Amino acid sequence: xxxxxxxxxxxxxxxxxxxxxxxxxxxxxxxxxxxxxxxxxxxxxxxxxxxxxxxxxxxxxxxxxxxxxxxxxxxxxxxxxxxxxxxxxxxxxxxxxxxxxxxxxxxxxxxxxxxxxxxxxxxxxxxxxxxxxxxxxxxxxxxxxxxxxxxxxxxxxxxxxxxxxxxxxxxxxxxxxxxxxxxxxxxxxx
Amino acid sequence: xxxxxxxxxxxxxxxxxxxxxxxxxxxxxxxxxxxxxxxxxxxxxxxxxxxxxxxxxxxxxxxxxxxxxxxxxxxxxxxxxxxxxxxxxxxxxxxxxxxxxxxxxxxxxxxxxx
Numbered sequence: 001x002x003x004x005x006x007x008x009x010x011x012x013x014x015x016x017x018x019x020x021x022x023x024x025x026x027x028x029x030x031x032x033x034x035x036x037x038x039x040x041x042x043x044x045x046x047x048x049x050x051x052x053x054x055x056x057x058x059x060x061x062x063x064x065x066x067x068x069x070x071x072x073x074x075x076x077x078x079x080x081x082x083x084x085x086x087x088x089x090x091x092x093x094x095x096x097x098x099x100x101x102x103x104x105x106x107x108x109x110x111x112x113x114x115x116x117x118x119x120x121x122x123x124x125x126x127x128x129x130x131x132x133x134x135x136x137x138x139x140x141x142x143x144x145x146x147x148x149x150x151x152x153x154x155x156x157x158x159x160x161x162x163x164x165x166x167x168x169x170x171x172x173x174x175x176x177x178x179x180x181x182x183x184x185x186x187x188x189x190x
Numbered sequence: 191x192x193x194x195x196x197x198x199x200x201x202x203x204x205x206x207x208x209x210x211x212x213x214x215x216x217x218x219x220x221x222x223x224x225x226x227x228x229x230x231x232x233x234x235x236x237x238x239x240x241x242x243x244x245x246x247x248x249x250x251x252x253x254x255x256x257x258x259x260x261x262x263x264x265x266x267x268x269x270x271x272x273x274x275x276x277x278x279x280x281x282x283x284x285x286x287x288x289x290x291x292x293x294x295x296x297x298x299x300x301x302x303x304x
Contacts, residue, residue: 022261029257037249042242051250055277056267058253059260063267085267124238125245147239168204175203175235183231 014074018065025065029058032075036082042144043086045133053089057082079149083141083159090137124182131181135174142167143174194218198225202232252277 016024040053145151157167
């Protein structure tokens with residue numbers, strides 16, 4: 001995961017926001033809302049829930065801003081908050097319903113994509129997104145954070161409240177399932 | 191599928207970027223076309239997952255307004271009711287703005303007719 005200073009052009013806005021300037025924070029929201037939403041969507045695989053995660057993560061960021069020391073990139077810090085919120089909202093949604101996230105392999109995101117499982121030369125991305133959405137939230141979170149966002153096993157374990165070993169096992173399972181799903185039809189056709 | 195092929199398949203899935211297979215499996219790999227296909231597939235998956243990090247989805251337009259409303263109202267993220275209130279306030283604001291625009295447009299039309 002990338003760490004370092006905040007972008008120079010963002011420093012001033014960030015300083016104003018930390019001092020309580022709401023307009024400055026709105027500027028930061030404008031700049032980062034899409035990346036926060038994207039991460040939330042990758043984790044929860046549900047556009048409506050991802051919108052809620054984005055809203056809550058950004059409000060939590062505002063409240064926690066005075067504690068932001070700047071030893072990590074602002075976006076990295078936002079990502080951490082987003083993962084925590086996604087995980088807790090997912091758990092809440094699970095308690096409130098009969099877990100539509102876990103039991104809905106044909107969720108809106110996957111349905112939008114309507115993946116065509118073609119040959120190996122076919123565009124992999126829509127099939128990959130559909131395959132990711134078919135994973136359980138536990139497996140999806142690990143593979144998204146590790147292989148898409150480049151988090152370490154230690155960071156993943158910390159944020160998902162699991163052991164490093166469990167993170168590695170889940171990653172292995174997630175990759176295996178993605179492989180199986182992506183190339184299953186190719187195997188069957190050949 | 192042979193025992194060696196199975197071992198290669200399992201090992202590939204656990205590989206980190208830049209890591210190579212242990213020597214005995216690597217030796218098998220050099221002679222097994224099926225396993226070579228598996229390696230290519232793993233590499234494709236790895237690359238495509240990494241490339242997903244560059245894909246940005248567009249957040250719903252309501253996000254900015256509901257965050258702004260949440261901040262102004264000082265909502266507590268732990269309190270679902272106050273989070274919902276921020277969403278309602280943001281949605282109402284958007285409706286009022288839209289209604290205001292319609293009113294202005296109508297007023298301008300009546301002015302131009304007159």
